[in-house]
Amino acid sequence: MHRDDRITVEPGRPRRGQDVKIDYQGLLVNSGADGIWMHYGYDSWKQVKTIPMTRQFDGSFTCSVRAEAMRQINFCFKDSAANWDNNNGMNWTIEVC
Numbered sequence: 001m002h003r004d005d006r007i008t009v010e011p012g013r014p015r016r017g018q019d020v021k022i023d024y025q026g027l028l029v030n031s032g033a034d035g036i037w038m039h040y041g042y043d044s045w046k047q048v049k050t051i052p053m054t055r056q057f058d059g060s061f062t063c064s065v066r067a068e069a070m071r072q073i074n075f076c077f078k079d080s081a082a083n084w085d086n087n088n089g090m091n092w093t094i095e096v097c
Contacts, residue, residue: 006085009094014067016096024053024077025060026085033079036061040076042069050078069096 006026014020028036035055041048047068053061067073073094076086 006087007092013095013097014073016067016069018067019064020067020073020094021062021064022075023056023060023062024085025058026077028077028079028083028085029059029061031079031083033081033083035080037078038063038065038075039078040065041074043071043074045074053077067094067096072096 006024008021008023010021011018022038024036024038036053037050038053039048039050051063051065053063055061061077065073073096074091075094076084076091078084
């Protein structure tokens with residue numbers, strides 16, 4: 001499991017083709033966002049998609065994606081007012097094995 005104070009990723013180092021669960025409780029949640037979307041792509045932002053996340057009882061948001069990448073999944077988050085959390089311009093990356 002990969003975790004910092006804003007995200008949890010399970011499994012932390014997914015295999016290609018495996019489903020990956022991502023929980024988010026970062027800046028946008030703390031700012032009172034009513035909806036969160038995960039913006040993601042593979043291997044340096046190829047095949048970019050944006051998907052809605054589901055609010056959990058603890059106030060965090062969650063979604064699942066398939067690890068279709070050869071090397072990595074790149075992602076960040078946005079809310080319904082088009083505010084972004086991109087990890088201070090670094091985005092987040094999960095290595096795929």
